[in-house]
Amino acid sequence: NAGVTQTPKFQVLKTGQSMTLQCAQDMNHEYMSWYRQDPGMGLRLIHYSVGAGITDQGEVPNGYNVSRSTTEDFPLRLLSAAPSQTSVYFCASSRRSTGATDTQYFGPGTRLTVL
Amino acid sequence: GNSVTQMEGPVTLSEEAFLTINCTYTATGYPSLFWYVQYPGEGLQLLLKATKADDKGSNKGFEATYRKETTSFHLEKGSVQVSDSAVYFCALRPDTDKLIFGTGTRLQVFP
Numbered sequence: 001n002a003g004v005t006q007t008p009k010f011q012v013l014k015t016g017q018s019m020t021l022q023c024a025q026d027m028n029h030e031y032m033s034w035y036r037q038d039p040g041m042g043l044r045l046i047h048y049s050v051g052a053g054i055t056d057q058g059e060v061p062n063g064y065n066v067s068r069s070t071t072e073d074f075p076l077r078l079l080s081a082a083p084s085q086t087s088v089y090f091c092a093s094s095r096r097s098t099g100a101t102d103t104q105y106f107g108p109g110t111r112l113t114v115l
Numbered sequence: 116g117n118s119v120t121q122m123e124g125p126v127t128l129s130e131e132a133f134l135t136i137n138c139t140y141t142a143t144g145y146p147s148l149f150w151y152v153q154y155p156g157e158g159l160q161l162l163l164k165a166t167k168a169d170d171k172g173s174n175k176g177f178e179a180t181y182r183k184e185t186t187s188f189h190l191e192k193g194s195v196q197v198s199d200s201a202v203y204f205c206a207l208r209p210d211t212d213k214l215i216f217g218t219g220t221r222l223q224v225f226p
Contacts, residue, residue, distance in 0.1 A: 033214075042204060042218040043159075058213070090158055092214075103149075104214050106158040 002026050006091050006107035013081040013114045021076040021110050023091030031094045032074040033104070036060065036087040043090065049074055081114045088112070117142045121205050121217035128195055128224050136190040136220045138179075138205035146207040148172075148181050148188040149214070153202045162190075162203070195224045 007022045025032065033048035045058030049068040063085060065077040074093075078085060089110045094102040122137040140148065147166045151159040163172030168183035177192045188205060205217040 035216075040218060042216040044216075045213060048213070092159075102208075103161050103164065104208075106151075106160070108158045 004091055004093055004105050004107035006089075006110050008110060009108065010111050011113070013078075013112065015081060015083060015114060017081050019078050019081065021078075021089055021091075021112070023074045023076065023107060024072050025074075025091075025093040025105070026072065027093065027095070027105070028071060029093035029095050029105075030071070031096060031102075031104075032068065033058070033092050034064070034066065034074070034076045035090045035092065037090060037109075038087050046076065046089075078112075083114045086112060086114045117146070117207060117209050117215050119205050119207055119215055119217035121203075121220050124202075124219075124221040126220060126222045128222070130197055130224055130226050131194045132224075134190070134192040134195045134199075134222065136203055136205075136222070138188045138190065138217060140186050140188065140205075140207050142186075142207055142209050144209055146209040148179070149206040149208065150177070150179055150188070150190050151204040151206060151216075153204065153219070155201070159204065195222070197224050197226055200224045 004025045030051050034046040035043040037043050044060050047066040049055045055066050091107040092104040094104045118141045120139050149164045150162040152162045153159050163174040165172040165181035171180045179188050179190045202219045202221045204219045208214045
């Protein structure tokens with residue numbers, strides 16, 4: 001198993017550009033989520049999905065879109081990049097959508113800089 | 116609401132010193148509690164977890180006990196190594212699906 005994979009590892013954008021961060025998992029997990037990590041703020045939930053075709057907003061969804069057409073993939077789209085979106089982005093997955101005991105597995109992260 | 120509070124870092128220790136990183140939480144229902152570790156340049160890895168009151172999670176010499184009476188889940192290790200230098204995140208997962216993180220505590224261990 002590759003676990004949770006993310007591409008790209010690094011990205012530099014100009015203000016106003018759009019891009020998609022890719023996330024895939026090969027563990028047949030129901031639940032997938034996107035977080036951003038900023039200094040002094042820990043990880044904050046952007047969007048999450050409890051299964052194919054179902055997505056919902058997290059704590060900081062503005063400026064981001066997601067879709068979940070397959071169990072494996074959960075891409076994150078930046079519609080019009082802003083400097084405030086400079087951050088490290090992590091994708092995570094877990095087996096069940098309603099499992100308080102389930103472990104979330106994290107990808108290696110994408111470091112995004114918006115100029 | 117649900118939240119996690121961790122001690123601010125950095126925590127700076129000499130090799131073989133005793134480590135405690137404090138974590139307290141506020142939650143409704145019966146959450147599970149987790150410690151994740153992030154080594155430099157890497158993603159988060161699960162270090163240990165506890166799913167009910169009085170459970171003790173342990174891994175790689177680290178331990179944490181789920182204390183419902185004090186709403187705490189402090190991380191401890193008897194003798195730290197340089198290789199333990201990382202950022203440690205306390206997290207809770209309530210009965211819903213979301214995982215809620217603390218702000219992280221950076222540990223620096225010097226030889």
